[in-house]
Amino acid sequence: MTAPTIADELKTTALHARTAAANRLSRWHSWKGWLVADSYADAELEYFACRNAATLFDLSPMSKYLIAGSAAHDVVSRLVTRSLDKLVPGRVAYVALCDDAGQLLDDGTLFRLSDTSFRLCTYGRHLAWLADNVFGFDAEVTDVTTDVAAIALQGPTSYSVLQALGLDGVDTLRPYRILDTTWQGTALAVSRTGFTGDLGYELWIAPAAVVALWDALCAAGEPFGVVPMGTDALELARIEAGFLQSGVDFIPADHVVRPGRTRSPYELGLGWLVDLGKPVFNGRAALAAEHASGGGRWTLARLDVAGNKPATAAFVTTRRGREVGFVTSAAWSPVAKRNIALAHVERRYADQPLFADIYTQRELHWSRTLAPCQLVEGPFWNPPRRRATPPAPF
Amino acid sequence: MTRQGSRSRRDVIVVGGGINGLTCAATLARRGCRVLLFEAAEAFGGAARPVEFAPGYRAPLAAHLLPPPDAPLLRELRLAEHGWSKAQTPTRSVALSLDGAPLDLDSPANVDSGGGRNVVADTAALSRMLRTQLLAPPLPLGIAGWRDGWRLGRAGLRLARFGPARVREFLRVIGLAMADYVAEYDVEPLLAGALCADAVWGTGYGPSAPGTVLSYLHRQATLGDARHWLQPPGGPAALIAALVASARASGAELNAGVGVTRILVEYGKATGVELADGRVIRALTVISAVDPATTLLQLVGAPLLETGLVREARHIRGRGAAGRVLLALDAWPAWQGLAPDRPIRALVAPSPTAVEQAADSIKYGEVSPRPILEVTAPTLADASLAPSGQHVLSVTAQFAPLAADATSAAAIRQALLEAVLATLSGYAPDIRERVVAAACYGPAEMAAMLGSQGGHWHHADIALDQFFFTRPCAAAATYRLPVDGLYLASAGSHPGGGLTGWAGVLAAREVLAR
Numbered sequence: 001m002t003a004p005t006i007a008d009e010l011k012t013t014a015l016h017a018r019t020a021a022a023n024r025l026s027r028w029h030s031w032k033g034w035l036v037a038d039s040y041a042d043a044e045l046e047y048f049a050c051r052n053a054a055t056l057f058d059l060s061p062m063s064k065y066l067i068a069g070s071a072a073h074d075v076v077s078r079l080v081t082r083s084l085d086k087l088v089p090g091r092v093a094y095v096a097l098c099d100d101a102g103q104l105l106d107d108g109t110l111f112r113l114s115d116t117s118f119r120l121c122t123y124g125r126h127l128a129w130l131a132d133n134v135f136g137f138d139a140e141v142t143d144v145t146t147d148v149a150a151i152a153l154q155g156p157t158s159y160s161v162l163q164a165l166g167l168d169g170v171d172t173l174r175p176y177r178i179l180d181t182t183w184q185g186t187a188l189a190v191s192r193t194g195f196t197g198d199l200g201y202e203l204w205i206a207p208a209a210v211v212a213l214w215d216a217l218c219a220a221g222e223p224f225g226v227v228p229m230g231t232d233a234l235e236l237a238r239i240e241a242g243f244l245q246s247g248v249d250f251i252p253a254d255h256v257v258r259p260g261r262t263r264s265p266y267e268l269g270l271g272w273l274v275d276l277g278k279p280v281f282n283g284r285a286a287l288a289a290e291h292a293s294g295g296g297r298w299t300l301a302r303l304d305v306a307g308n309k310p311a312t313a314a315f316v317t318t319r320r321g322r323e324v325g326f327v328t329s330a331a332w333s334p335v336a337k338r339n340i341a342l343a344h345v346e347r348r349y350a351d352q353p354l355f356a357d358i359y360t361q362r363e364l365h366w367s368r369t370l371a372p373c374q375l376v377e378g379p380f381w382n383p384p385r386r387r388a389t390p391p392a393p394f
Numbered sequence: 395m396t397r398q399g400s401r402s403r404r405d406v407i408v409v410g411g412g413i414n415g416l417t418c419a420a421t422l423a424r425r426g427c428r429v430l431l432f433e434a435a436e437a438f439g440g441a442a443r444p445v446e447f448a449p450g451y452r453a454p455l456a457a458h459l460l461p462p463p464d465a466p467l468l469r470e471l472r473l474a475e476h477g478w479s480k481a482q483t484p485t486r487s488v489a490l491s492l493d494g495a496p497l498d499l500d501s502p503a504n505v506d507s508g509g510g511r512n513v514v515a516d517t518a519a520l521s522r523m524l525r526t527q528l529l530a531p532p533l534p535l536g537i538a539g540w541r542d543g544w545r546l547g548r549a550g551l552r553l554a555r556f557g558p559a560r561v562r563e564f565l566r567v568i569g570l571a572m573a574d575y576v577a578e579y580d581v582e583p584l585l586a587g588a589l590c591a592d593a594v595w596g597t598g599y600g601p602s603a604p605g606t607v608l609s610y611l612h613r614q615a616t617l618g619d620a621r622h623w624l625q626p627p628g629g630p631a632a633l634i635a636a637l638v639a640s641a642r643a644s645g646a647e648l649n650a651g652v653g654v655t656r657i658l659v660e661y662g663k664a665t666g667v668e669l670a671d672g673r674v675i676r677a678l679t680v681i682s683a684v685d686p687a688t689t690l691l692q693l694v695g696a697p698l699l700e701t702g703l704v705r706e707a708r709h710i711r712g713r714g715a716a717g718r719v720l721l722a723l724d725a726w727p728a729w730q731g732l733a734p735d736r737p738i739r740a741l742v743a744p745s746p747t748a749v750e751q752a753a754d755s756i757k758y759g760e761v762s763p764r765p766i767l768e769v770t771a772p773t774l775a776d777a778s779l780a781p782s783g784q785h786v787l788s789v790t791a792q793f794a795p796l797a798a799d800a801t802s803a804a805a806i807r808q809a810l811l812e813a814v815l816a817t818l819s820g821y822a823p824d825i826r827e828r829v830v831a832a833a834c835y836g837p838a839e840m841a842a843m844l845g846s847q848g849g850h851w852h853h854a855d856i857a858l859d860q861f862f863f864t865r866p867c868a869a870a871a872t873y874r875l876p877v878d879g880l881y882l883a884s885a886g887s888h889p890g891g892g893l894t895g896w897a898g899v900l901a902a903r904e905v906l907a908r
Contacts, residue, residue, distance in 0.1 A: 098703030132705045136696025282700045285662045285876055
C-alpha cells in the first residue's frame with residue numbers, strides 16, 4: 001500500500017478521464033476539494049490558444065446552487081447587492097454577495113432559469129449561508145454542483161466551434177444570455193459567459209453526457225485550434241479581463257480572521273453592482289453608510305506598470321515612498337502588451353502618482369525597481385468581438 | 395400618530411405590556427416622549443399577570459415571586475404615588491424535607507459549612523458583583539468609539555473595586571456548573587439541592603450543566619441586598635398596576651387587548667406597526683418588549699432583515715422546561731412544619747442528584763416523574779385570591795418538554811400534573827383530598843401565553859454566550875437593532891428578566907441617547 005497522494009483525497013470531476021489523459025505534466029491543484037489541472041502541457045500555449053483560437057476548461061467544480069420556489073426572486077434579491085430588474089428568465093448577471101456588514105463574501109454569476117428558479121455559480125462554497133437566506137421564504141436551495149457538469153469554451157474561434165458542433169441559435173445568442181437546447185438528446189444550456197473577457201461560452205450539461213460533449217468539442221474544434229486549458233493560463237486571461245479572484249484579490253468576509261481585511265464592493269471596484277434603491281439586501285445599511293462617507297478606505301486600482309517585470313506582491317507607494325497599497329494580481333499581458341496589475345490602494349492616495357515597489361530575483365540576486373504606474377479605467381483587454389452578435393466566424 | 399407638529403416630542407410605539415414594556419413606556423413618557431403601548435392580552439403584566447384558573451381561584455400566570463423593586467426605579471417612576479407599598483412582608487424560603495421539619499433557607503446558621511466558608515455568603519458577594527453589571531447598560535461587542543470604550547472601562551472598574559481575590563473568584567465560577575460549585579462546600583444535601591434548583595429555574599438544564607452558576611447568581615442578583623422574595627397583596631401584578639398608573643400619569647397611552655401583528659420595516663427603517671384589527675400606526679421608533687426571536691422572525695419577518703441577523707435570531711437559545719401547576723385547595727394541607735402564617739416559598743429539591751435526575755428526563759423528551767418544585771401559596775399574601783378559608787398553591791415544576799403538537803401537549807400537562815401531585819403527597823399527604831380544582835400549563839402553553847418561542851421566561855437562556863456583549867445575540871446586544879428605529883426591550887435583552895423591569899429602563903435610556 002502506498003501513501004495517499006493529494007489525488008486520492010480530492011474528488012475528481014466527470015471529465016477526469018479526459019483531463020487526466022490530456023494532463024501531460026500531471027500538475028494538479030485543489031479547487032475547493034476538486035482536482036483540477038494547473039496546465040496540461042504548456043501554460044503559455046494554452047493562454048495563446050485562448051486569445052487566438054479556443055480552449056476547453058473543465059468548469060465542473062464551480063459551486064452551483066439552485067434556488068427555486070415562489071419566493072426565489074425575493075431570496076436572490078436580498079442575497080445579492082444589485083438590482084434584478086433586468087434579469088428576466090434566460091439571462092445571466094454578474095453579482096456580488098455581501099454579509100450584513102457589507103463586506104464581500106464572493107462574486108459569481110446568477111442564471112435566471114425561469115420565473116421561479118435561479119442558479120448561482122460561485123468560486124467558493126456557500127450552502128450554509130444560502131440555507132440561512134431562504135429561511136422565512138417559500139423557496140429552497142439545493143447544491144447542484146455535482147448534478148451539472150460544465151465546460152468553458154473560450155476564445156475567438158469558440159463561436160465557429162459551436163457552429164461546427166451543429167448547435168442552432170448560437171448566432172443570435174448575446175452576451176449574458178442563455179440558450180436552452182438539446183445535444184444528442186441531452187438537455188444542454190449554452191450561456192455566453194466566461195472568465196476570460198473574450199468571446200466565449202459556457203456549456204452546462206448532465207455529468208453523464210459531458211465526456212461525449214468534450215470529445216465532440218475536441219473533434220469539432222480540431223480545425224479551430226481547440227486545446228484544453230488549465231488554471232494557470234486562465235489566471236493570466238482573467239487578470240487581463242480585470243476580473244477578481246476570490247482568495248487572491250479579496251478574502252471572503254466569512255474567512256477573514258483579522259479586522260480590516262475584508263473588503264466592500266466599493267473597495268473592489270464593484271460599486272456598480274450595488275443598488276441602494278433596493279429596499280432590502282444583505283449589507284444594505286452598511287453599504288449605504290459607506291457610500292455616504294465616500295466609499296470605504298480602499299479602492300481597487302488597475303495599474304499599467306512601467307517596464308516588463310510583473311509587479312507580483314509589490315507594495316504600492318507614493319512618490320515619497322509611503323506604502324499606500326499592495327498588488328494582489330500582476331502579469332505581463334501578452335495581448336495588451338502592457339505590464340498590468342490589480343492593486344488595493346488607500347482611496348485617499350489613489351489620485352496621487354503611484355509606484356510599484358518590485359522585487360525581482362535573477363540567479364539568486366534580488367534587484368528592486370520602483371516602477372511608475374498609470375491608473376487604467378476598465379479592463380486591460382476588452383475586444384469588440386466579446387460583444388459582437390453574431391460573432392465573426394473563422 | 396405622525397411626527398408632524400411634534401418636533402420636540404418623539405413618537406414611540408412599545409409592543410408588549412409585560413413588566414419591561416411598562417418600565418420602558420413609563421420611563422420614556424416621563425422624559426417627554428409620546429408613547430403608545432399595545433398589549434395583546436386583556437391584562438398587562440405578561441408573565442406576572444394573574445389568571446383565574448378555576449372559578450373563584452386566581453394565581454399569577456408564570457411569575458409568582460417578585461424581587462424587591464430597585465429603589466431608583468421606584469423613585470424615577472414615582473411608584474409609591476401610584477399604589478406601590480414599600481412595606482412588604484418578606485417571603486420565607488424553605489427546603490422541604492421528607493424526614494422532618496423544612497430547612498429554613500433564610501437563616502445563615504443553617505447554611506454555614508464550617509471552615510470559614512459559607513456558600514450563601516460567598517454567592518451573595520458574587521451576586522452583588524454581578525448586580526453591578528446588570529444595572530448598567532450592556533456592552534457592545536465591538537469597541538466603536540469613545541462611548542463603547544467608556545462603558546467597557548466602567549464595567550471593568552465596577553468589578554475591580556471588589557478586589558482582586560473576588561474578581562478572580564468571580565471569573566473562576568462564572569462558567570461553572572452549580573453542582574460542581576456547591577460540591578466545593580460541605581453542606582447537607584437538602585441545602586445543596588435547593589441551591590442547585592435555584593440555579594436552573596426556567597432553564598432546560600440540570601445543575602451539572604456548565605454556566606448554571608451564572609444562572610444562579612443572576613437570580614440572586616435580582617433580589618439585591620434584601621435577598622428575599624416578595625409576594626405583595628395582589629401578587630406581582632400589584633407592581634404592574636403601579637407601573638401602568640405611573641405610565642398613564644406621564645401621558646403614555648396604554649392599550650391592552652390590542653395585539654401587534656406586524657412591525658413595519660421599509661428600506662431598513664422601522665415605520666410603525668400593524669394591529670390585529672388591521673389598523674396601521676406609524677412611528678419612527680418602535681420598541682419591542684416581546685421575545686426577541688418572535689420580534690425578528692415573526693413580527694418583522696426574516697425576509698425584511700439581513701441574513702446575518704436572521705441567522706443570529708434563529709440561534710438564540712431559549713428552551714424552557716418549566717411547567718406551572720395551580721391548585722385550588724379547600725383547606726391548608728397537612729404540611730409538616732409549614733404553617734399558613736406568612737408568605738412562603740417552599741422548594742422540593744432533595745439533593746443535587748435529585749435535581750439532575752429531574753433534568754435528565756428532558757434530554758429524552760419526557761416529563762420528569764419526580765420533578766423539582768417551587769411552591770408558593772399566593773393566598774397567604776392575599777386571601778382574596780380564593781374563597782374565604784381556602785387556598786391556592788402556585789407551583790413551578792421542572793422539567794417538562796416543549797410539546798410538538800396539541801396531543802402531546804395534553805399528555806405532557808396530564809403527566810406533569812400527576813407528577814406534581816405525587817411529589818407533593820410525600821410532603822403533604824392529604825394534598826389530593828384538598829384539591830378542588832387544578833390547572834396545568836406545560837412549556838408549550840407557557841410559550842403561547844408568554845409569546846416566547848421556546849417557552850423560556852427569560853426568552854433567551856441566561857448563559858455566558860447570551861450575556862452582556864451578546865444578549866440575545868451580538869447584532870442586538872445594545873437594544874438597538876440594525877434596523878433604524880427598532881429596539882428590543884424584553885427579558886431577552888440585557889440584563890434578562892425576573893420581574894426587575896431593568897431591560898425596559900435600560901432600553902428606554904438607549905432610545906433617549908439617540
